[in-house]
Amino acid sequence: xxxxxxxxxxxxxxxxxxxxxxxxxxxxxxxxxxxxxxxxxxxxxxxxxxxxxxxxxxxxxxxxxxxxxxxxxxxxxxxxxxxxxxxxxxxxxxxxxxxxxxxxxxxxxxxxxxxxxxxxxxxxxxxxxxxxxxxxxxxxxxxxxxxxxxxxxxxxxxxxxxxxxxxxxxxxxxxxxxxxxxxxxxxxxxxxxxxxxxxxxxxxxxxxxxxxxxxxxxxxxxxxxxxxxxxxxxxxxxxxxxxxxxxxxxxxxxxxxxxxxxxxxxxxxxxxxxxxxxxxxxxxxxxxxxxxxxxxxxxxxxxxxxxxxxxxxxxxxxxxxxxxxxxxxxxxxxxxxxxxxxxxxxxxxxxxxxxxxxxxxxxxxxxxxxxxxxxxxxxxxxxxxxxxxxxxxxxxxxxxxxxxxxxxxxxxx
Ligand code: AMP
Ligand code: MG
Numbered sequence: 001x002x003x004x005x006x007x008x009x010x011x012x013x014x015x016x017x018x019x020x021x022x023x024x025x026x027x028x029x030x031x032x033x034x035x036x037x038x039x040x041x042x043x044x045x046x047x048x049x050x051x052x053x054x055x056x057x058x059x060x061x062x063x064x065x066x067x068x069x070x071x072x073x074x075x076x077x078x079x080x081x082x083x084x085x086x087x088x089x090x091x092x093x094x095x096x097x098x099x100x101x102x103x104x105x106x107x108x109x110x111x112x113x114x115x116x117x118x119x120x121x122x123x124x125x126x127x128x129x130x131x132x133x134x135x136x137x138x139x140x141x142x143x144x145x146x147x148x149x150x151x152x153x154x155x156x157x158x159x160x161x162x163x164x165x166x167x168x169x170x171x172x173x174x175x176x177x178x179x180x181x182x183x184x185x186x187x188x189x190x191x192x193x194x195x196x197x198x199x200x201x202x203x204x205x206x207x208x209x210x211x212x213x214x215x216x217x218x219x220x221x222x223x224x225x226x227x228x229x230x231x232x233x234x235x236x237x238x239x240x241x242x243x244x245x246x247x248x249x250x251x252x253x254x255x256x257x258x259x260x261x262x263x264x265x266x267x268x269x270x271x272x273x274x275x276x277x278x279x280x281x282x283x284x285x286x287x288x289x290x291x292x293x294x295x296x297x298x299x300x301x302x303x304x305x306x307x308x309x310x311x312x313x314x315x316x317x318x319x320x321x322x323x324x325x326x327x328x329x330x331x332x333x334x335x336x337x338x339x340x341x342x343x344x345x346x347x348x349x350x351x352x353x354x355x356x357x358x359x360x361x362x363x364x365x366x367x368x369x370x371x372x373x374x375x376x377x378x379x380x381x382x383x384x385x386x387x388x389x390x391x392x393x394x395x396x397x398x399x400x401x402x403x404x405x406x407x408x409x410x411x412x413x
Contacts, residue, residue: 002347005279007393008314012330014274015288015315019297021325022180022247026173029163034219035176036325037162041152043169046142051106052084055137058097058119058126059110062134068118074128082107097126106138113137145169157326180247180323182220184212185238187253187262188303189229206379207252207308211301214312215250218320230254232266239266243292247323250316253303256285263287263300273298279348279393282307282376283314304376310351310388313407331413333390333405336368341400344391353378353385356408368406386410 006014024038053059060076068074076097082088084103091108092098098107106113115137118130145151151169152162158176166174186208194204205227212224223245228238239249254263255275264287267273273289284307287300297319301311318329336356344350352374358366368389372381388407391398398404 002279002345005277005284005348008278008280008349011278011286011288012315012318015297015319016322016329018288018290019319019322022177022323024175024177024325027176027178028173029166029171032158032174032176033160033163035158035179037152037154037156037158037174037176038325039175040150040154041166041169041171041174043145043147043149043151044171045169046147047145047168048139048141048143051141052103052139053100053106053113053137054102054139055113055115056101057099057113057115057137058128059092059100059106059113060097060128060132061094061110062112062132064095065112065114065128065131068128068131070129074131076126076128078122078124078126080107097128099126111135111138155325155327177323177325180220180320181223181245182212182215182320183223183225183242183246183249184208184215185225185228185235185242185249185251187228187230187235187251189231189260191227193227206305207303210305210309210379211250211252211312211316214309215316215320218317219324219326220248220320228262230260230262232262235262235266239291239298243294243296246296248316248319249291249296249298250312251298251300252308255287255300255302267291267298267300273300275300280310280314281345281348281350282374283311283351284348286311286315288315302376305379306353306376306382309382313388313409314351328413331407331409331411333407334366335403336366336387336389336406338389338398338400338402338404339367339369341398342370342389342391343397344395346396347393349393350389350391351407352389352391353381354387354389354406355385356387356406368404 065074079096081099082104083101112132114128114132120127151165186205190202191205192202208224212222215222228235251263254261264275273287275287277284278286285302291298299316301308321329353371354368356368371385390405
């Protein structure tokens, strides 16, 4: 490891040790979309809940119609009619038929349904020209889900199909951990809000959008706070104003060795935030700790946009996932073949912006091509990348054609 630096793995381990999942509580189904369920949900009813018809037709006793053919049809009196949700007739006698609609309960005494298409659609009497097999077009109760079946297991990230199933078994709410509320604060007296006038010495604040969007994409509710100038008192006031609505705070800028490193200057005296160097490139200057009475976790990320984003991927994303009860915490790597050689500093883990591609012929697996330069201010290159090549600490060069490990930035995991 490069001297005086903490490793990426140790820094992440320290962070995760300080993060506790948010407490779960019952949430209305639609609010739980995309959240990890915090209970094992067992079906309180079966699906279907009762035996019902799969077709519009006639409920019959199989034995009564078994001989029916077009040449020799069977005639049965129609003794009633059942629509879905209006079951008044609960039983029928042998030798009769009941008109039945899809989804309506099959009356006791019937065991099969003859679809309209095999009949003359008779009202008082029906002519049946073809026999269903025993039980045909009848959906048995509990065929799909039995009472007591595990329908969604703890930890499942709820998607539309899970919500559909939960609603179908009658659940209006489900226990889940909430979305973390994340406050993002950009620091820098040179920053301007997009849309505002730009001076000769100012730049637009890209980071608060980059970080807030990344946090939202990870499942958080984000509050993007306006720009805070390099003025420690204003910065501290901004942080304290925001704490009421924050489960986690992210700041950008002001953590390196300069004269105006506002975040470091303001938070160091509290003694609750660690500042130091992590053995990575980009993203060396980092800070993590907690602020306020509730000991709200705070990440103080470096100001260079690429450093900021890569730090988010490495440290903030796993913390957010732990808060939400989602595993794995860290984004998994996938192997790919490197198309161009890269160099890397000894003792630091390097993250190289890159484009990932799957060989369409499928023969060579997937490849990864570095994009642009190394500068951590190059947000243009970052935006045209969809992957990061991870070069381990002890590796100083990788030749074209070698296999590397890649973080695919837009993949769900
Ligand atoms: P700092 O860590 O505050 O010294 O910032 C490092 C570099 O990143 C400087 O060139 C800043 O101008 C730039 N920078 C800091 N914050 C932002 C931001 N929110 N958006 C874009 N660039 C930034
Ligand atoms: Mg700054």
